[in-house]
Amino acid sequence: MRRDLRCDDHAALYHALRRFERVYCAFVFDTGILEALPSREDRRVEFIHASVLALDDGLRQLAACSGAPGGGLIVRHGPSQECIVQLACSLGVQEVLANRDYEPEAIARDRRIAEALRTAGIAxxxxxxxxxxxxxxxxxxxxxxxxxxxxxxxxxxxxLDAFQLRPYPVERYARHLAALPAGERLPPLAELGFVPTNLGALPLPAGMHGARQLLQDFLPRMAAYKEARDYPGRRGVSYLSVHLRFGTLSIRQVAALAVQQAAQGCEGAQVWLSELAWRDFYSMVLWHHPHVVAQSFRPAYDGIQWDEAPELWQAWCDARTGYPLVDAAMRQLHETGYMHNRLRMVVASFLTKDLGIDWRRGERYFAEHLNDYDLAANNGGWQWAASTGCDAQPWFRIFNPVMQSQKFDPQGRFIRRYLPELDRVPDKHIHFPAAMKPAELQACGLQLGVDYPIPVVDHAKARQRTLMRFSLVPQSGG
Incomplete structure (x- = not known):
């Protein structure tokens, strides 16, 4: 088990159970990944840990319902290749089965593991x-x-036909789940070297049960998805991204539900299905063009001269840009590990086209903070916003952060939630307090530069700099 922390509609588990009499399920907390994380307080690790505990329980229940003597999850903590090869040898298995991962490092890892297993006589x-x-x-x-x-x-x-959406009937062969070796135990979070976060206080339930809970919440709202999805102050999106990222929810299940509603003329379902298509699209781009991990999809755009601008970079990171929608979005990211999709585009555009900072720096920042971080989607989204990727936002189209705020958070509901210092600012000024007159600022008790930052850049001037920056790129690159 890797990016597939569930025991229903699971391809590798189904094939293993159908083909073999005894099947062990395993998960590795890979130290190669964990030790590279910048903090021991990481919501993703806590989410994965909680989902692994839920998966262990789910496998035990699955085995019990089928009359199998086994069930449960073998968990290891160490280098993935070493752990899997040692475990496979110690159990005397014939074959190791897994679901595919399309990231370049994961592909290389799986090749190494496959070769090491073959050397040991294991498929x-x-x-x-x-x-x-x-x-x-x-x-x-x-x-x-x-x-x-x-x-x-x-x-x-x-x-995308019925065959592609057909679930894998894992339950049919669950009797083949093997009993765990003696002494197996699930390590607590502290044993992995991590500490609890505020995950439990967030509306983000973990594991298969949490995924089903959020899916049931979204289904009645899917019809309104087209209209509501761009408004961060409304409950318009699915909030399923982290569950799709870690596979606590089957992508086939959610797509089948969307296809069913789309066939009945539901525009919201049609638009949400398009979002699932974007997910596959970016995975395809990464697989065919692995250079995008560190370079622009369009090589000519690697010649862009980005600014270092350490003070502007820090202001963006610290939610101190003076543009409320940008700052509120960054605070949402820091406080929850989540950022609304519309706001991901706004803050990415702001970093690259208002502040003139390399998209790769923003991409890495998101990689450290997003609960649902996915290399393909994150890279694709940043290159789209920076106009360096495939099918990107044209470089001469630059989001105006104030107009985006006025359009998608007209009453400032989202802004006020994450920037309570602006709570008394009238709706007409909530999007850009710097435009307020001294008397208006005094009336709502706001002192710019003290209670809330003065804008770090002038958008109109920054826009002209960006147009100049991109105009120097040879047209063959665009």
Whole structure:
């Protein structure tokens, strides 16, 4: 188990149970990943840990319902390759099965593990599970990967048939779950070297049960998704991204529900299905073009001269830009590990096109703070906002942070939630307090530069600098 922390509709688990008489389920808290994290207080680790505990319980219940003597999860803490090979050898298994991961480092890791297992006389196989249509299933008529989303989505929808959405009936073969070796135990969070966060205080339940809970909450709201999804002050999105990221929820299950409602003419379901297509699209881009991890999708844009601007960078990180929607979004990220999708675009555009800072720095910052961090989606989103990626926002279209605020948080509900120092600012000024006259500032008890920052840049001037910056890139790059 890796990015698939559930025991229903699970490709690798289904194939293992169907093909073998005894199946052990394992999870590795990979020290190669954990030790690289900048903090021992990480919501993602806590979420994974809670989901692993839930998965262990789910496997035990699955085994009990089928009359199997076993069930449960073997958990290891160490280097993934070493742990899996040692465990496979000690159990005397014939084969190790897993679901595919499409990130470059994960692909290299799996190749090393497969080779080490083969040396030990143990087979390795992997299966499609975390995406609906994987990297080479949707290609152009010339057999090439798409670089523009709209034609990709058309081809994706044509291929997304009932077979692709059919769930794997794990329960049918659950009797083959093996009893765990003696002495197996699940390590507490502290034993992994991490401490509790505020995860329990957030509306983010973990594990399969938490995923089902959020899905049931979203289903009645799916019809309104098209209209509500862009407003951070409304409950308009699904909030399922972290569960799809760690596989506590089957992508086939949610897509099937969306397809069913879309077939009945539900526009909200059609738009949400498009978001699932974006997820597959970015996974495909990363797989075919692994250079995007560190470089622009369009090589010419690697020639852009970004600014260092340490003070501006720190202001963006600390939510002190003087643009309320940007600052509120960054505070949401810090306090919850989540950021509304519309706001991810706004703050990314602000960093790259108002502050002139390299998109890679923002991408890495999100990678450290987002609960639902996914390399393919995060990279694709940042390159879209920075206009360096495939099917990107045209470089001459630059989000105005004030207009975005006026349009998508008109009453300032979201802003006031995360910037309580602006609570008394009238609606017409909540989007840009710097435009207020001294008497207006005094009336609401706000002192710019003390209670709330003075804007770090002038948007109009910053826009002109960005237009100049990108105009120097050879047109062949755009």
């Amino acid at each position: 390795f196989s992997d299966y499609k599970d975390q995406v609906l249509l994987e990297c080479d299933e949707v290609l152009t008529g010339q057999g090439r990967p798409y670089s523009v989303f709209t034609p990709y989505k058309r081809a994706w929808l044509q291929k």
